[in-house]
Amino acid sequence: MPLRLFNTLSGKIEEFRPLADNQVRMYACGPTVYDYGHIGNFRTFIAVDVLRRFLRQSGYQVRHVMNITDVDDKIIRNSARDGVSVRQYTAKYEKAFLEDTETLNIERPQLVRATDHIQHMAQFIASLEKKGFAYRAEDGSYYFRIAKFPDYGKLSKKDFAGMEDGARVDVDEYDKDNARDFALWKAPKPGEAFWETPIGRGRPGWHIECSVMSMGELGETFDLHAGGEDLIFPHHENEIAQSEAMTGKPFVHFWFHARFLLVEGEKMSKSLGNFFTPRDLVLKGHKPSSIRYLLASVPYRNQLNFTFSGLKQAAESVERLRTFTLRLTTERFPEGSGESMSDLAKETIERMRAGLQDDLNTAQAQGAIFEMVRKANAAADAGQMRKDDVAPLLCAVEKFDEIFAVLKDDDQPKIQRVLDWAEMEGKLKEASQEVIAAANTQQLSDAKVEKKISEMEQARRARNFKHSDAIRAELNAAGIVVEITKDGARWRRK
Ligand code: AMP
Ligand code: ZN
Numbered sequence: 001m002p003l004r005l006f007n008t009l010s011g012k013i014e015e016f017r018p019l020a021d022n023q024v025r026m027y028a029c030g031p032t033v034y035d036y037g038h039i040g041n042f043r044t045f046i047a048v049d050v051l052r053r054f055l056r057q058s059g060y061q062v063r064h065v066m067n068i069t070d071v072d073d074k075i076i077r078n079s080a081r082d083g084v085s086v087r088q089y090t091a092k093y094e095k096a097f098l099e100d101t102e103t104l105n106i107e108r109p110q111l112v113r114a115t116d117h118i119q120h121m122a123q124f125i126a127s128l129e130k131k132g133f134a135y136r137a138e139d140g141s142y143y144f145r146i147a148k149f150p151d152y153g154k155l156s157k158k159d160f161a162g163m164e165d166g167a168r169v170d171v172d173e174y175d176k177d178n179a180r181d182f183a184l185w186k187a188p189k190p191g192e193a194f195w196e197t198p199i200g201r202g203r204p205g206w207h208i209e210c211s212v213m214s215m216g217e218l219g220e221t222f223d224l225h226a227g228g229e230d231l232i233f234p235h236h237e238n239e240i241a242q243s244e245a246m247t248g249k250p251f252v253h254f255w256f257h258a259r260f261l262l263v264e265g266e267k268m269s270k271s272l273g274n275f276f277t278p279r280d281l282v283l284k285g286h287k288p289s290s291i292r293y294l295l296a297s298v299p300y301r302n303q304l305n306f307t308f309s310g311l312k313q314a315a316e317s318v319e320r321l322r323t324f325t326l327r328l329t330t331e332r333f334p335e336g337s338g339e340s341m342s343d344l345a346k347e348t349i350e351r352m353r354a355g356l357q358d359d360l361n362t363a364q365a366q367g368a369i370f371e372m373v374r375k376a377n378a379a380a381d382a383g384q385m386r387k388d389d390v391a392p393l394l395c396a397v398e399k400f401d402e403i404f405a406v407l408k409d410d411d412q413p414k415i416q417r418v419l420d421w422a423e424m425e426g427k428l429k430e431a432s433q434e435v436i437a438a439a440n441t442q443q444l445s446d447a448k449v450e451k452k453i454s455e456m457e458q459a460r461r462a463r464n465f466k467h468s469d470a471i472r473a474e475l476n477a478a479g480i481v482v483e484i485t486k487d488g489a490r491w492r493r494k
Contacts (some may be wrong), residue, residue, distance in 0.1 A: 114213070372393070
């Protein structure tokens, strides 16, 4: 069965198939690097990452391009305010964005920077002007003439007929009632950064950047274009107008939009004090894997309300899966196989797949794996698990983690990196005690832990429980959980 996805352009769920061969060409609007990314941004980026991983798991090759918006109204304003160049201003946030995506196990797309393509944008605008879709204003700015493009509004489903011809808007972001000729190119105001180009001095508008870079990398028509729901209008509507006016061909087959994230039931805003970046959360003691798990847990078109209790539950879910994997890989089971476990694993893989094929129903996929864990644990507790059952169960867990990417126990170095950053920025006082303690566990290498564990086991064998308990407590304080099983002790980091 093919993947079924909601397409904002048709307003329906459709079967997704690439336009050519086995390769999916997709473009996602990336961050505007004027500040740190917040968890709302990362909800959208994780939704796209889940899509990308699932397409690959389904056998497609994925060519995934993402832009870095390193020039726009806010960037121009802030860099002028700070008296630095645009590149100097954005470099810090671009680096932070790349680190955050790594922290959240988001696979890195091919990245394209707006400021590396200014000349292409100027050429594109010159061609639009030749075709009659763009015009130059008195101050040297260029605008797109939306009255020349009758399909304007087809993505946002808004009827713009009767709109005043020639009315203009020159800010990058504006609301639905403000459909006017939009800026393709902005002439510099005194003191503002600009580029020299054949169409004059200035800088591109935000929308032109994505049309030029997406078609430049992926061709005039490609498979899928993604972003958060706020981008439907005006950004994506304007991209369609610019691109289709230029080529006369359909620009994009599927439009994929993730619903906005709420925090504790409200829109995120600095004034409400509910504005969180992944860094803030890691500093408060939350693991990167819990954040990723939570952000992926609600299907991308449903409302996701981020709460701290949800984050705690996400952490517990990840721990349960990690403990289950540890159990399967360390416990000694009798030879042979119990039929029902491999069937259970197979069914689980099918249920996860069916969920994800249904417009990326991540909740169903998570539900399926937990049902498997519950049944398999019960079987193991009842002594019914056999040696040959382990591989198929682990295979189901592996398939799950190819999409959700939360099980490899790689939180520690990421936490350490956030702490290093906090120290540099003078924010270490915001770090919770837990996170500092967790970072200290780094200092205990695997070899040292193993040594302590064998010392502990020796003490136990000698029935010196006082000593073995003391070692266990010491390890626990260093963030190492020790579990005693009939096959001996096994351990993991908290
Ligand atoms: P920006 O850096 O503002 O250009 O946004 C980068 C991406 O994050 C875009 O795809 C936005 O649509 C998306 N985005 C911004 N805020 C939220 C939010 N609260 N929930 C989900 N996605 C968001
Ligand atoms: Zn874009």
